[in-house]
Amino acid sequence: MVSVGIVGGSGYMGGEALRVLLRHPHAEVAWVTSRSPGLIEQVHPNLYDTGLHFVRLEDVKTPDFVLLALPTGVSMEVAGRFLHAGARVIDLGSAFRLQDRATWEQVYGQQHTAWSLMNEAVYGMPELHEERIHTTRLVANPGCFSSAAILGLAPLLHAGLVEAHRLVVDGLSGTAGAGAEFARAIHHPEIGGNVVLYNVVGHRHTYEMEQELTGVAHHKVRVHFTPCYIPIVRGIVAICRCFPAEAVSRAHLLDMFRQFYKGQPFVKVYDQPRDEAGPWQYKPYPWVSTVAGTNYCYIGMELDEERQSLVVMSVLDSVGKGGAQVGIENLNIMAGFERTAGLLERGLHP
Numbered sequence: 091m092v093s094v095g096i097v098g099g100s101g102y103m104g105g106e107a108l109r110v111l112l113r114h115p116h117a118e119v120a121w122v123t124s125r126s127p128g129l130i131e132q133v134h135p136n137l138y139d140t141g142l143h144f145v146r147l148e149d150v151k152t153p154d155f156v157l158l159a160l161p162t163g164v165s166m167e168v169a170g171r172f173l174h175a176g177a178r179v180i181d182l183g184s185a186f187r188l189q190d191r192a193t194w195e196q197v198y199g200q201q202h203t204a205w206s207l208m209n210e211a212v213y214g215m216p217e218l219h220e221e222r223i224h225t226t227r228l229v230a231n232p233g234c235f236s237s238a239a240i241l242g243l244a245p246l247l248h249a250g251l252v253e254a255h256r257l258v259v260d261g262l263s264g265t266a267g268a269g270a271e272f273a274r275a276i277h278h279p280e281i282g283g284n285v286v287l288y289n290v291v292g293h294r295h296t297y298e299m300e301q302e303l304t305g306v307a308h309h310k311v312r313v314h315f316t317p318c319y320i321p322i323v324r325g326i327v328a329i330c331r332c333f334p335a336e337a338v339s340r341a342h343l344l345d346m347f348r349q350f351y352k353g354q355p356f357v358k359v360y361d362q363p364r365d366e367a368g369p370w371q372y373k374p375y376p377w378v379s380t381v382a383g384t385n386y387c388y389i390g391m392e393l394d395e396e397r398q399s400l401v402v403m404s405v406l407d408s409v410g411k412g413g414a415q416v417g418i419e420n421l422n423i424m425a426g427f428e429r430t431a432g433l434l435e436r437g438l439h440p
Contacts, residue, residue: 097158097160099133103182129144157182187230187233197297212228216416229417261327263325284321285320324383385411
């Protein structure tokens with residue numbers, strides 16, 4: 091067993107991490123912090139009668155692992171404190187995701203006060219960095235949009251099958267990805283029956299996508315990314331349009347994706363038979379609702395032969411595989427557990 095502390099447990103990300111850890115076979119929750127001590131269920135009613143209380147950060151002892159669900163600026167200070175005390179840290183936020191300091195400070199509009207820790211921080215995408223995650227003290231969990239797009243595009247760039255300078259990604263997000271703090275754009279009367287576009291160029295997750303996909307392709311990658319919120323709670327849909335450098339069949343692409351993700355327990359290449367008699371097709375493509383509450387990513391695809399382009403559809407839960415649950419997957423790797431420990435729940439339907 092390992093002991094795990096959650097710093098910032100009153101938000102959606104911290105609450106999801108706690109929900110998963112409570113059923114984990116090899117981890118015990120040491121403590122959960124909040125600025126307002128009290129019963130957990132006062133904030134997370136789904137965790138009623140667990141007997142857990144929020145405590146103050148200054149009152150906790152050092153556990154084996156610490157999950158940080160904090161604003162970016164605070165994470166830098168708190169990560170350093172627990173690393174110095176001997177814990178291993180998984181930052182669910184954005185403090186350690188970008189490897190170039192000038193880019194990070196420009197994107198986040200602040201000075202990075204713990205840049206020395208970047209020498210050991212590993213981008214927490216197990217499908218790309220499992221070996222380094224196993225030995226590191228500090229994991230930088232990916233952003234939710236970033237996770238969906240990188241998983242959807244990595245096999246194509248690894249094989250050199252698409253033009254790397256014009257990758258177009260449209261991201262659709264449920265409102266849980268925006269966090270628990272009130273914002274008008276995700277207030278129910280505003281988002282209900284609406285689609286809210288925001289930060290349509292220069293979104294911070296663009297830089298994560300380009301950084302990681304450049305590493306996969308071994309040359310510079312450009313991603314043209316536009317996000318929006320839609321009136322669902324959990325979920326990310328990344329619609330990635332790219333342009334093949336050579337003729338390729340859908341069957342070949344499906345096989346290539348399956349080979350790339352062979353042995354990866356949480357990425358499923360999705361393909362159900364078409365209804366050839368039907369007037370419109372949807373069965374071959376993944377639904378975001380099917381992965382809500384899980385650590386799975388489903389990836390589907392289609393060729394547009396007339397326009398010589400390819401569409402990859404990647405769906406995951408913004409606080410699951412796009413957030414807290416992949417944080418637990420990273421913890422499993424770091425601790426030497428099975429990657430799937432505590433994470434094999436499938437989504438609900440309906």
